[in-house]
Amino acid sequence: MRAKAAIPLLRQGWSFLSDAFLEVLAPRHCRLCTRYLGDSRQRMGFICNACNDALHPAPAPQEILNRVLRHFPGDELALSHIVARYLYCDDPPLSALIHALKYEGCPRIGLDFGAELGMTLATLGFDRYDAVVAVPVHAARRRERGYNQAEEIAAGVRAALNIPVAADLIRRRRYTVSQTTLAAGERTQNLQKAFCAGRNAQAARGATLLLVDDVLTTGSTLNACAATLLELGARRVDAATLAVAE
Numbered sequence: 001m002r003a004k005a006a007i008p009l010l011r012q013g014w015s016f017l018s019d020a021f022l023e024v025l026a027p028r029h030c031r032l033c034t035r036y037l038g039d040s041r042q043r044m045g046f047i048c049n050a051c052n053d054a055l056h057p058a059p060a061p062q063e064i065l066n067r068v069l070r071h072f073p074g075d076e077l078a079l080s081h082i083v084a085r086y087l088y089c090d091d092p093p094l095s096a097l098i099h100a101l102k103y104e105g106c107p108r109i110g111l112d113f114g115a116e117l118g119m120t121l122a123t124l125g126f127d128r129y130d131a132v133v134a135v136p137v138h139a140a141r142r143r144e145r146g147y148n149q150a151e152e153i154a155a156g157v158r159a160a161l162n163i164p165v166a167a168d169l170i171r172r173r174r175y176t177v178s179q180t181t182l183a184a185g186e187r188t189q190n191l192q193k194a195f196c197a198g199r200n201a202q203a204a205r206g207a208t209l210l211l212v213d214d215v216l217t218t219g220s221t222l223n224a225c226a227a228t229l230l231e232l233g234a235r236r237v238d239a240a241t242l243a244v245a246e
């Protein structure tokens, strides 16, 4: 009898837990203005269209490339084109959303923002690639965080552009010293040899690839990845990031 009486309680408990779980997976209110997101016209599951439209857009691809080229004298730049969706400044709200994506266990933000990035790529005509490649994080960091935010963004891009994601083409070899404390020249040195061939490296041969990451600062990390992919035989490597730093 006691066991029977316990069943409805268990069901109630389960229902509460699954609701809480769904709320985490698909929060129903905008994280910025608290507007209800149950409306099917809302494109994303964490911010409303109006708040998304109020975020600053990134400069045009050629301007981003010109900025990055300043850090890479001569022909050191391995990337051919760079596209970004937003302009990143330290003020909220974008920095808060990216912080939640990277450090607060909110991979859903990467997926939705990735789809938004995919639409930008399509609008600008950057939509013909053999595969999307996420910038890898070190295995230890991935374990610690539970996911790689660049892979979440790549999955969103894939969904928007219908281009497959190629996993494990390259791998992060070791923990690098935090890039933010280093000058541009030191960053390049720090990142040389930080990436190496992954188990699926042969898939890079002859491929036109789109490398995906969260925020572009100097471009050193993306360029180190692109250089490794070119060494593995990729024909061309472009990059797409959610945001580009001011």
Ligand SMILES: [Zn+2]
Pocket: 030, 031, 032, 033, 034, 035, 047, 048, 049, 050, 051, 052
């Ligand atoms: Zn909102």
